[in-house]
Amino acid sequence: EAGVAQSPRYKIIEKRQSVAFWCNPISGHATLYWYQQILGQGPKLLIQFQNNGVVDDSQLPKDRFSAERLKGVDSTLKIQPAKLEDSAVYLCASRRTGNTEAFFGQGTRLTVV
């Protein structure tokens, strides 16, 4: 089965610009996560979806970050406006309901200059 697909792989933007990331989870996986991984640190959850509903967005900086999962499949994560400290790898992961294993995509490396 195909893995979690993310695009773009790399993005460089100037501060105060906006950026969007896209994720296509594994087919049939109802749970979708967006994690932020700053260099040298472990991934930190930004938002968790169950189908198209938000389960946990407690650590999402809502003044600048937004995410949606229309139709409960693909998801987009947007940052507007970006700050220097947003430079990180943004990982998307998905999980089948009833299973414990989460599968990660390769991530999008964002550099804000």
Add this chain to the structure above:
Amino acid sequence: QQQVKQSPQSLIVQKGGIPIINCAYENTAFDYFPWYQQFPGKGPALLIAIRPDVSEKKEGRFTISFNKSAKQFSLHIMDSQPGDSATYFCAASRGAQKLVFGQGTRLTINP
């Protein structure tokens, strides 16, 4: 209470040695403890996982030891190989909730 603390930050071992990576957690509601392996430019991949009702789990050369009373768990890699050089993350979760990751250990296996 949501933290998972991982040590060491980096580890260098000779080929054939047994690197050991340790993690500690606070939240006793956690019921799933996976280890992820991450190569440069790749996303984390599940290596092995354990639940708190067992004290040890082996899969190939990888072993998790779990100490519920101490709230600690560790990863051992037997007969380590240069191809095992990667960053390893422990994590914990409760039910279907988010994974809480440790800070990561950069492991280098020298030939």
